Amino acid sequence: MNPTPPTPPKPTPTPKPTPTHAHTPTHAQTPTPTHTPTHPLRVAVIGYGLAGSVFHAPLVAATDGLVLDTVVTSDPGRQAQAREAYPDVRITASPEDVWARDPEAAVDLVVIASPNKTHVPLATAALNAGIPVVVDKPLAATAAEARELAELADRTGTFLSVFQNRRWDNDFLTLRRLLSAGELGDVQRFESRFERWRPQLKGGWRESGAPEEIGGLLYDLGSHVVDQALVLFGPAVRVYAETDVRRPGAETDDDTFIAITHANGVRSHLYVSATTAQLGPRFRVLGSRAGYVKYGLDPQEAALREGHRPGGDGTPWGEEPEHMWGRLGSGESPLTGGGTPVPTQPGDYPAYYAAVAAALRGGGQAPVTAHEAAQCLAVLEAARVSSRDGVTVDL
Template sequence: MASSASLRPGTPIRVGLVGYGFAGQTFHAPVLSAAPGLVLAAVASSQPQKVQADWPGVLVEPDAAALLARPDIDLVVVATPNAQHHPIAKAALEAGKHVVVDKPFTLDAAQARELAALAQQCNRVLSVYQNRRFDADYRTLRDVLASGQLGRPVYFESHFDRFRPEVRERWREQAVPGAGLWVDLGAHLLDQAVQLFGTPDTLQLDTAVLRDGAQVEDHFHALLRYEAGPHAPLRVVLHATTLAAHAAPRYILHGTRGSYVKHGVDPQEDALRAGGRPGGDDWGVDPVLGELKVVAIENWVREGTVPNRRGNYVDYYAAVRDAILGVGPNPVPPEEAVALMELLDLGARSARDGRALAP
């Protein structure tokens, strides 16, 4: 049985990936394999030919149970449909494995709290794959905020606007537990907002089913109000839709002394979708620069662009490696994952009730 005590810096951490659908194939296998010290040792999948075409020589197990029974697996990555996150992560922790779960963490906060308690009891690293914390534009936005040049932030918008008018035959777009745009993209936008500004005082969510033939919400608009604390008063808007042929800016930030606007999205997802693997001089380089306008006293204005920091999803898995080896913090610890699930649940209740709710 693997344990954090039995692994030392320099010791390869053997990873078992559960699920080789879109998330496993695109966001996990190539990213974790690019992190020094992590080795993709086995994949649980019903499509062994698909796995072996991408990763020759990697062992393929028929199901999660067979993979979890392997004593040579140290870390299990759960990249299954959302409804399976909780039972598989629970079984992995009980089998003595460290665990990474794709977002959203679980179906609800109660499941999240159960897994967090179990990880503590088992003394295992449990983390959630919030890869968007490692986007180039988000890293740049954090720098702009920290610089203080915009003054106190008063209004922030964060968008994932896409144009996907056709409803696809996949579980994410079917009326099954864990489907819908709020838990899918909302898990990213809400996590980023909380990382930037903390927990809001109230959250109000509106969701809609806009596409012909859609079964679950494919549009949401959330308003977060901050009435106390260092950023108050502040309004934050989180927005995602599948029917935006002309996308809004990715970020809009207004402060008491100026504004920052960023168009376009981090390039890593598109590169991974196209079959690319992390590495090389241009990986994570976002060529679309954000626009900055600072207005100082007597209406003096400074305008210009902001160089983007480099994005790198591999940094997430490198941090997980260090946490397992005991030489660094968990990049997304269970308490943060639980708090986010509580806010996602709150948003769902707000949409049902049609009103703002406090955490």
């Protein structure tokens, strides 16, 4: 019942390319090379908060064939932080400065890591300027907006991809391997939890209840768990959800459950929460032959937050200790040692930007497309309706 998913692209050493905007992608945004590569592609990162400083800038800087050229932020403190981390980077306060550059100084890729409400207007401006774009998730507030961006990218022949880094989590890669090998038999239920214990509000736009901010966990962590479920088990045909506001003073959902029925019959039960005092398993996958249970989050985000970089100190990237491995088996609890330990495949966030670089050089498709993002957003929209109206939504 579960399809065999394709293996995510892996980074491979490649020659350094010449900057160019002469990309002619297909419907899946696959650029056609028009030159012989000799120089790295120059990248501008718009936004230097959590997404820009922890994820995008470090991963871009660590990718062969890419160079971090510009950071766009109007915040003086973040400008200083970027200069300290990347002394040679250009700093500008406005995205318009990127669109207006002379051709010899133009960037070859824009990464939009700014607040959610800016994703659509900034992506639209970049695509209209003919500049390839990576947009942090969620791409937009609605599936319709995501499809419009996909159509704009197709019309302008400009590369567009969405940053869904959790496709390269260690547990997700391991589960894909187990499914490909048929270790679980036919999957019947997929349980995925992205839970945290954060009883105190942090503030900021992510916790705002203003609709234009696109805040709350449904669109934040929900974007990850829904995308993973769709990649593993295919299209959704039915959605049910419960979204709750638990913490005093909270304005938007901080404890959410989503149930998806996939076209192939698999049921996905997805939990995202900031109010979980006792964390459940990250994955619990039940099949006709065996089950797989895995606790703990992928270590790459924590490593990036602590200042570690892929390949920076020569240590293996994305690996976790043996005691964190998941277990595969039947009829026994993994908490009491039941089942067989399954070595966790190392996480590989660097693979995303390696695939982007390869696509811009004409060597492959965008690692995550806007059309895929639209499918994820359709589920998130259905979940919002389901919770609001107390109904199950058919897609």
